[in-house]
Amino acid sequence: MTEKQYGGATGRGSGKVVIDNHSPRGFISKSKKSNEVEKSELSSEAIAGFKKAGQIAKKVREFAKEIIKPEAKLLDIAEKIESKIIELGGKPAFPVNLSINEIAAHYTPGHNDINVANGLLKVDIGVHVDGYIADTAFSVDLEGNEENKKLIEVADKALEKAIETIKFEIPINEIGKAISEVIVSSGFSPIRNLTGHEVNRWFLHSGFTVPNYDNGNTTPVEEGGYAIEPFTTTGQGVVYESKPSEIFIFQGRTGVRDNLAKEIMNYIEVEYKTLPFCSRWLVKKFGQRAILALSMLKQMGAINEFSQLLEKGKGKVAQAEHTVLVSKDKVEVTTL
Numbered sequence: 001m002t003e004k005q006y007g008g009a010t011g012r013g014s015g016k017v018v019i020d021n022h023s024p025r026g027f028i029s030k031s032k033k034s035n036e037v038e039k040s041e042l043s044s045e046a047i048a049g050f051k052k053a054g055q056i057a058k059k060v061r062e063f064a065k066e067i068i069k070p071e072a073k074l075l076d077i078a079e080k081i082e083s084k085i086i087e088l089g090g091k092p093a094f095p096v097n098l099s100i101n102e103i104a105a106h107y108t109p110g111h112n113d114i115n116v117a118n119g120l121l122k123v124d125i126g127v128h129v130d131g132y133i134a135d136t137a138f139s140v141d142l143e144g145n146e147e148n149k150k151l152i153e154v155a156d157k158a159l160e161k162a163i164e165t166i167k168f169e170i171p172i173n174e175i176g177k178a179i180s181e182v183i184v185s186s187g188f189s190p191i192r193n194l195t196g197h198e199v200n201r202w203f204l205h206s207g208f209t210v211p212n213y214d215n216g217n218t219t220p221v222e223e224g225g226y227a228i229e230p231f232t233t234t235g236q237g238v239v240y241e242s243k244p245s246e247i248f249i250f251q252g253r254t255g256v257r258d259n260l261a262k263e264i265m266n267y268i269e270v271e272y273k274t275l276p277f278c279s280r281w282l283v284k285k286f287g288q289r290a291i292l293a294l295s296m297l298k299q300m301g302a303i304n305e306f307s308q309l310l311e312k313g314k315g316k317v318a319q320a321e322h323t324v325l326v327s328k329d330k331v332e333v334t335t336l
């Protein structure tokens, strides 16, 4: 799942909510002298967790490729994919995104969604195992369109190039540069205000962002997990926020009077923590009344809602994504 940038150089951000006593970044700190910048490295527990999530995500991606057919209901596809994640011992790290054509990202079916798979479909899958995240995406052409196929092929190629490029302490803009070169030389545009991101324990989007063009950010890549996700388009290479997506994220507890809203807030805090969730999941658990409760929680600021992200020039969009683990001496793709 991608991150939209709001202008300016993108460096490090941080999550707002800290989960219990664990280090949210899944790191252990090394001892440091007072005049030294703190460096951290991945713990063996974190490496094992990221890899386990990655291998589940890989199997689920292959499963998704088998079940997606033109005219299949998006709702059925999403539910089958999410059930498969659970069957394999993981949990969804975010609702499956099934975004079609000029919708670049952040479309998940609502609980009564009637839309069907068609056109250029992007399938973005997140898995977590005890908070350790794997994030992977692929695109599929469901209308036998040559341009769609080319967009997909180039997104895959750009991802491959980015994976070859990323390594410990390389300036982060080098990855964006590699991605953009592949895409532009093929006659398409990368989406500049969508990025890959660092994945940390319980945090899908925190720390580094991984640009899809040379954004001039020369910050060296540290050890950690990174989701790399190039987007190719025939349009302007920019997305804007459109309709609400029914994908939400917890912001923090607020005083709500409504009993169901309170119950749902408690459930969200325990079950999803700082990971995105959707109204469809809560309707399944609490019934239709969950919709009203969610809008109350949104109004109170307890949760935020993502927007669907649309390509500005109404260009079609393809996406490819893998999660990699960068350590000092190697880079491993966890979702391959």
Ligand SMILES: [Co+2]
Pocket: 001, 002, 135, 196, 197, 227, 229, 321
């Ligand atoms: Co992602």
